[in-house]
Amino acid sequence: MGQVNILAGSSFGLTKVIGIVLCLVAVGMVYVGIKVYNGFKIDFGTKANVPQEDTHIPTTAKIQNKVRTTMPDFNGQGEREIIEWTMVYEIDGEKYKQTIPDNNYTKGQIIDIKYEPDDPNDFYVYDKQAEEAAAIAAQNGEEEIPAEKNKLGLGMVALACLICAVGAALLLS
Numbered sequence: 001m002g003q004v005n006i007l008a009g010s011s012f013g014l015t016k017v018i019g020i021v022l023c024l025v026a027v028g029m030v031y032v033g034i035k036v037y038n039g040f041k042i043d044f045g046t047k048a049n050v051p052q053e054d055t056h057i058p059t060t061a062k063i064q065n066k067v068r069t070t071m072p073d074f075n076g077q078g079e080r081e082i083i084e085w086t087m088v089y090e091i092d093g094e095k096y097k098q099t100i101p102d103n104n105y106t107k108g109q110i111i112d113i114k115y116e117p118d119d120p121n122d123f124y125v126y127d128k129q130a131e132e133a134a135a136i137a138a139q140n141g142e143e144e145i146p147a148e149k150n151k152l153g154l155g156m157v158a159l160a161c162l163i164c165a166v167g168a169a170l171l172l173s
Contacts, residue, residue: 037153
């Protein structure tokens with residue numbers, strides 16, 4: 001038996017598939033571009049996961065020591081230095097010592113943290129002033145300040161339109 005070509009007699013080729021893919025990518029880029037324009041931000045530097053139902057209790061911790069770790073750079077560019085800080089806090093007379101990423105802390109600085117009462121080693125650093133300002137604004141019936149418009153989003157939408165035009169040209173060819 002001979003081979004059966006599914007696309008035989010059809011003008012549907014690789015260029016049309018590429019055109020469809022480009023149009024789909026462009027639609028996704030328009031969506032992300034609009035979100036970015038309206039103030040959506042992604043912070044890849046944040047590692048803390050704050051639970052939805054926050055049962056953590058606020059307290060303070062004292063920054064103690066800067067810890068510098070040198071390790072090989074994975075890009076083969078020599079070595080890389082990672083800076084962290086040790087902090088100490090006390091819960092029910094027991095001291096806890098944790099290491100946190102550098103956030104321009106200084107030795108002896110007091111920072112706000114929240115810890116889980118059942119496991120005081122479960123903690124996260126939080127911005128007490130921002131939390132208090134949001135609570136006061138909510139009490140006064142003030143609305144949140146809308147996010148600043150980011151023109152990068154408009155650039156993404158424009159690029160998406162260009163990609164879509166190329167995809168449509170490939171489909172029509």
